[in-house]
Every structure is written in structure tokens, then in C-alpha cells.
Amino acid sequence: MRHRRLALIDMGTNTFHLLIVELPEPSHQQPVTLLRTKVGVRLGEGGISKGEIAPAAFERALHTLVGFKEEIELHQVTDVRATATSAMRVTRNGPALAQAIFEQTGIRVEVIPGEREAELIAKGVRRAVPLGAQPHLIMDIGGGSVEFIIADATTIFWKQSFEIGAQRLLDKFFPDPSGVFPPEAVAAEQQYLAEVLAPLAAAVQEFRPVGVVGASGSFDSLADMQLGQLRTEAELPPSTELALSSFQTSYQQLLSLTHAQRVALPGILPMRADMLVVASVLIDFVLRITGITHLQTSAYALKEGLLAEMLEQ
Template identity: 80%
Template sequence: MSLPHHPLHRRLALIDMGTNTFHLLIVELPEARHAQPVVLLRTKVGVRLGEGGISKGHIAPEPYARALHTLAGFKEEMELHQVTDVRATATSAMRVTANGPELVKEIFEQTGIQVEVIAGDREAELICAGVRQAVPLGPQPHLIMDIGGGSVEFIIANGQTIFWKQSFEIGAQRLLDRFFPDASGVIPSEAVAAEKEYLRTVLAPLAAAVAEFRPVGLVGASGSFDSLADMQLGRLRTEAELPPSSELALESFRRSYAQLLSLPHEERKALPGILPMRADMLVVAAILTDYVLELTGITHLRTSAYALKEGLLAEMLQAPPRA
């Protein structure tokens, strides 16, 4: 049921164009300061923008077309909900590909949506702001981790302060292309070892930051962590069903990780709680998560359904109201 529309109400659409998934959040902003925005729509589409090209530095024709088609669908939803303001951000795939700027231009020409391509550091900041809306971090430092298709953001923060943050271009699509290009079978143990060796080198700055700030818990904010929480539950939840945050038992993660490593693609796809398009990327994402758990010794895991777009909303609500 849609809310009665008042012409003075601001309705805001927040679009997060990730390398795997495009997210759309439509909210009605309250007139009263400090009141909570009302969520009118929360949806996502698996675009797989990085498929077949991100490791070669370009967006392949099929994902390019899927992106345009998805944004046209988002435009329809925005019109339906009488949106007054739009903020659209794009991350790794659009940041590093030769034809990313061309796609930004074509999206604007076809839909009137102006996409802002944001840097990795800014992405990490917004993810942290979003996670804080879902998880009360308190005074102790936590490690926040967002595994995208193109990049992975790590942030060490508590409720007030970001102590350290860095974005690494080692997202799940890139890891898949590099270590597991044929994902139809069971991932060989040599590939797992090779990925972990690679992570040891690339994530040296993370190891140094962890040693310095000693985070007490891990908060995972991305589709991979939603999938691990769904596997723990034994069923796939819709976007609307996801609570802002869930506890992810370490035993449950270990069980899911063992299953993912021991099954071929078709059987992985059939596991309860897995979105078919994530069946392969989830393997490399789980190896990365396992590596981070080994590195940090952390045993307390939470998931956050909130990330970049909720961070953007939180930031906008803190901004002074427009005249």
C-alpha cells in the first residue's frame, strides 16, 4: 500500500550501482527534524556488471545492456513513487573500466539519472555510516568488511570514530576470474591456497591496521554476508525480510564454508539460502572471509543489511535542510 502523496513531501531515491548488484532505496523524508524516513521501496537487481570484462578493464556488452535496462526499470519505479530527488552512486566497475564514463553518459541520456562515480575511500566512509545505522558498534573498534564484485572495503571503527579505512580492488568477480575461472566444478585446494597467498600480500596494510587497533568483532556488509546469514537460516529471504543486522555464528560460517568448498556449481546453486547468481562468487568471498578470521582471530560476526546507500541517506539527513 503506498502512502497518500503530499506535494510538499520530499521523496528521495538512492541508487547504489555495485559491480554485482544494483540497489534502489526510495524513502519519504519526514517534515519533522529527527523523525525517521519512511521506506517506500527497497529492491535490488543482480546486474553482474563486472562479468566477462572487469579483469580486462572494460564493461562487456551484455552487462552494459543489463545496466541500462535496470536503470530504465528504476526510473519507472521512481516515477511511480513520485520521487523528487535522486542520488545515484557507482563504485569499482565504473571507477576502473575504460568504458565506465560512456555508460554514465548513456544512463543520463536515457533516464536523466546523473551517476556519481565515487572513490574507494569515500565508498568506505559511506559504508561505515550505513553500518552504524544497523549495528550499535559501541566504544570498541570493530572491523567492517564489504565484499563487492569489484572492490572490497575494510574499515576499523567504533560508534564514533573511523580509525582506519582502505578500499582494495580485489572484489569477488576479480578473485573468481583470477583463481577460479571455470567455476563449474569443486574449487581445487590449490586454488584456495593460491587465493590466500595472494590475499596475504595484497592485504598487508589490513594486517598492520588489525595489529594496531585490535578490532573485537567483524561486521560483514554485502550480499555475500546476507547469503551466509540466509544459509544459516536455511532459506533465501527477500530484501524486505532482511533485518538490519543478524548474528552469524562462527560454527554456521564454518559449516557453510565447508559446503561451498566441497560442492560443484550445480549443487552449490541448490543449497538452501543461496541466490543462484551468487553460487560461485560466494566461494571466493567465503575464502576471503575465512582469511580475515584467521588473520584477526575474531570469533564474533554480525551481518549488516545496511551499507553504502543507507550511509548516503544518513549523511544527507544530517545535512542542514535545504532553504
């Protein structure tokens, strides 16, 4: 009898992820991971703030999906689920990209709304971090959108997706990412966040989360900076404790360096060197409005949430 093999594709605004698992028989056992990989596609680069996917990014996305299709065939996958988020949600030519992917690979891409994205992220994070009985603030900083969820191990109390991802913040506040991020740009981003994230501030007052769980590339990078080395997707543990002092040190360091110096830091992917600056301003803002001092990362997010959902069925 052939085992069921699932391929889960998460097409984010910065990064495309592919997870291939085998579902064991009997089904109450844990799925076995066969492949976990990611590609920095930067789908939002050069266009997301204008409401379109730029031609080069469009090509990178297609090329990546053709590569994923090869892996899927190689692993004799029986079911494929592909989801796309902010960049394909809000761009004029997002539907054209979904169509081109289908024509070239046969993979059907499901473009999901922000609320659904938040729900799946929470389900994925719960597989990595035991949230227990106290509410935690889960945040996922994508390139296009940022999801915030207040949840414990069983209940989602509040969730919202905001179109303020790192690529958008970069376009808006960091016109010359080759240099140092100036104090006035930090202040401008903070002021903008205070306006846009008013619903988050209200939810935090109401539900009083005790810790922050960060699920996204930016948090992985900060954990790598804490360790002083860049880890591959396969080397990342499900969850890492991020010391507040380590975050603050990394944040100050990122603010004081040029692009070339940021890229040279141990633990930094070149693709993230600039986004991490605007993302860190966002993390710092959230820590300040919540007063939270306990930080954890989750290597699991949307695609693991999809897996969790499929296992429930």
C-alpha cells in the first residue's frame, strides 16, 4: 500500500516554503518530514507598494514553483496544497501569476485572506510552542502583511492581519537601504505603527498576553544573531528562547550599520539584511506597547498550520 504524502507550499511575499511529509499508518502517529526547504523569492520587491508583482519577481516565482514541482514528483507526493498570501492577495497581476503557475506545473494556488492566514499561523505555532493556559501574542512578520494573534493552547481570543509587512515598511521608510537607518526614519515608522496598530493595542489591554511568540524569517534571523551563526531550515529547532537583552543588542547593532556591514553580521541572510531593520523597529514597538519581556520564536507557521488542519480531517 502506498503511503499518503503531502506537499504544503506557502508562497509568502519574501519567501516560498515547501514542506513534504509522509502520513504514517495508523494515522495517530506523527507525520514524517521528508523535505523542508525555502527559497527567497522576494515576490514583493519592486512592486508590492505599487500594487503589482514586478516582472523579475514574477519570473522568480514561476521558476521556484517549477523547481518545487520537480521535488514533488521526485518524492511521489499524493496531495499538494499551495497557499499564497499578501503579495498575491493585493496585486493586480496576482491572478495572472496563479494562472501561469497552474499552466506550467498543474499546481493550483489558493490565495487566502489575512484572517485565514492568521488562523493557520496560530495552528502551526501551537505545534512548535506549548502555549499552555495563558494567552500569548503570536506575531508573524511577512514581507507584505503582519499577522497578530492572541491565543492560548486551545483558544484564539483575537486575530488580525495588517498590510504592513517588511517589504512595505522598507519601501515606505527606508528609501536608501544601502546606508544606516536614520533616527528620524525610526521615529516616522514608530508613529505610523502607533496609528495602524491601534486595534492591537486595544486587544492587548483586553487580553493581557504574557509572552510574544514570533513566527517568521525575521525572528529566525534574530535567533541566529543570538547564536552567532546562520542555520539552515533543517537545523532550526521548533522553538527558540530569544533573550530580551539579545534582541535589544541586535536591534541597536542593526540601526548603527550600513547594508554592507549588516550583511557581514554572523547569522544574517543577505536578503534579510535590510528588512530586518524595519522588522526590528516593529518588534521593539510591540514589546513597548505590551510591556512583554518574554520572547520565543517558532520555526512553524502557516504550512504547519495547514498540515495540522489536514491531520484533524
